[in-house]
Amino acid sequence: MSRTRGGGRHLDEDDIRVRARGGSKPRTRKRPKHENAVEGLVTAVDRGRYRCLVADVPVVAMKARELGRGSIVVGDRVDVVGDLSGRPDTLARVVRVRERASVLRRTADDTDPVERVIVANADQLAIVCALADPAPQPRFVDRCLVAAYDAGLEPLLCLTKADLASPDEMLRTYKPLGLPYEVLSPDGGLDELRARLAGKSTVFVGSSGVGKSTLVNRLVPGTDRAVGHVNAVTGRGRHTSTSALALPFEGGWLIDTPGVRSFGLAHISPEEIVAGFHDLAEIAEECPPGCTHQPDAPECAVEAAQARGGLDAERVASLRRLLSSREGEDDTDPEQPPPGPHH
Ligand SMILES: Nc1nc2c(ncn2[C@@H]2O[C@H](COP(=O)(O)OP(=O)(O)OP(=O)(O)O)[C@@H](O)[C@H]2O)c(=O)[nH]1
Numbered sequence: 131m132s133r134t135r136g137g138g139r140h141l142d143e144d145d146i147r148v149r150a151r152g153g154s155k156p157r158t159r160k161r162p163k164h165e166n167a168v169e170g171l172v173t174a175v176d177r178g179r180y181r182c183l184v185a186d187v188p189v190v191a192m193k194a195r196e197l198g199r200g201s202i203v204v205g206d207r208v209d210v211v212g213d214l215s216g217r218p219d220t221l222a223r224v225v226r227v228r229e230r231a232s233v234l235r236r237t238a239d240d241t242d243p244v245e246r247v248i249v250a251n252a253d254q255l256a257i258v259c260a261l262a263d264p265a266p267q268p269r270f271v272d273r274c275l276v277a278a279y280d281a282g283l284e285p286l287l288c289l290t291k292a293d294l295a296s297p298d299e300m301l302r303t304y305k306p307l308g309l310p311y312e313v314l315s316p317d318g319g320l321d322e323l324r325a326r327l328a329g330k331s332t333v334f335v336g337s338s339g340v341g342k343s344t345l346v347n348r349l350v351p352g353t354d355r356a357v358g359h360v361n362a363v364t365g366r367g368r369h370t371s372t373s374a375l376a377l378p379f380e381g382g383w384l385i386d387t388p389g390v391r392s393f394g395l396a397h398i399s400p401e402e403i404v405a406g407f408h409d410l411a412e413i414a415e416e417c418p419p420g421c422t423h424q425p426d427a428p429e430c431a432v433e434a435a436q437a438r439g440g441l442d443a444e445r446v447a448s449l450r451r452l453l454s455s456r457e458g459e460d461d462t463d464p465e466q467p468p469p470g471p472h473h
């Protein structure tokens with residue numbers, strides 16, 4: 131109806147007639163819903179409370195009932211009403227969630243049909259992987275890559291602990307994918323990484339002990355205090371949330387994901403993975419429906435093109451690896467931390 135669609139700003143003839151007739155409260159005088167709402171960005175979520183940055187003031191808000199069961203996640207741009215002072219014990223209300231430019235999703239595991247959005251509106255996925263202690267986990271990196279391609283985020287490989295081991299083997303593995311990467315050590319500089327992060331919204335993922343917190347702390351000093359001991363949403367008590375947490379960084383955001391140890395990929399189809407390989411996707415269109423594109427797949431056009439020698443063998447191997455990373459157990463479950471002397 132025009133009344134609501136126009137946001138109440140425009141009166142049409144119908145409105146005027148209603149007004150002229152008088153009687154009970156004219157509907158036109160009803161304000162458009164939440165016309166005073168202010169835009170904010172969700173920086174943390176904890177048990178039904180949303181920390182939003184509204185005009186640089188951190189405000190704690192709840193979800194308005196009219197939003198129903200729809201999720202609100204870190205990175206969401208939302209409209210907020212109510213007490214926006216940010217004073218302790220005030221509670222504002224999120225009344226709208228703006229359309230998301232991207233959604234990073236996962237399922238709890240590969241058999242879980244329910245996918246969850248972890249972060250909204252991110253541009254980049256920083257995949258943190260240690261070169262030693264714990265040993266590199268290409269499988270984890272592959273799964274993160276698949277999740278990044280699915281979400282339309284640019285992957286950025288961050289290889290930590292270069293003081294302990296050489297990055298050569300990992301770089302060889304990922305070279306065919308043409309990923310941007312950073313090799314990091316405790317006394318090495320971070321300027322190049324900073325430049326890659328500036329102005330973007332970057333989600334950091336990594337399995338336990340790879341040095342993700344150390345890295346985020348180096349980039350945003352003081353994070354430890356804010357995250358480690360204080361509830362990220364209420365600013366009081368112990369931090370118990372395992373949700374993501376957005377930290378302002380040089381015109382963009384660093385989004386830490388303490389609770390995300392794995393990416394269930396049940397929601398991602400093989401077609402979506404192939405689509406991430408622009409040079410191979412066209413060839414794969416000639417494959418029979420449901421083709422696995424593995425070496426033993428009957429009448430696989432990718433295999434045929436490979437046999438003719440027309441393809442980059444390493445790209446094909448990488449595609450096959452990512453396709454098979456969708457299947458089977460994820461070996462980086464929180465219940466099963468990788469072996470290593472840390473912690
Ligand atoms: N040698 C070396 N050790 C590092 C480096 N970065 C981090 N560490 C150590 O690795 C251990 C794990 O680092 P964290 O930053 O806690 O790792 P995390 O990825 O946040 O792991 P969680 O705390 O489980 O989330 C700590 O003992 C760090 O001091 C590095 O570049 N080189």
Ligand SMILES: [Zn+2]
Binds near residue numbers: 429431
């Ligand atoms: Zn095929």
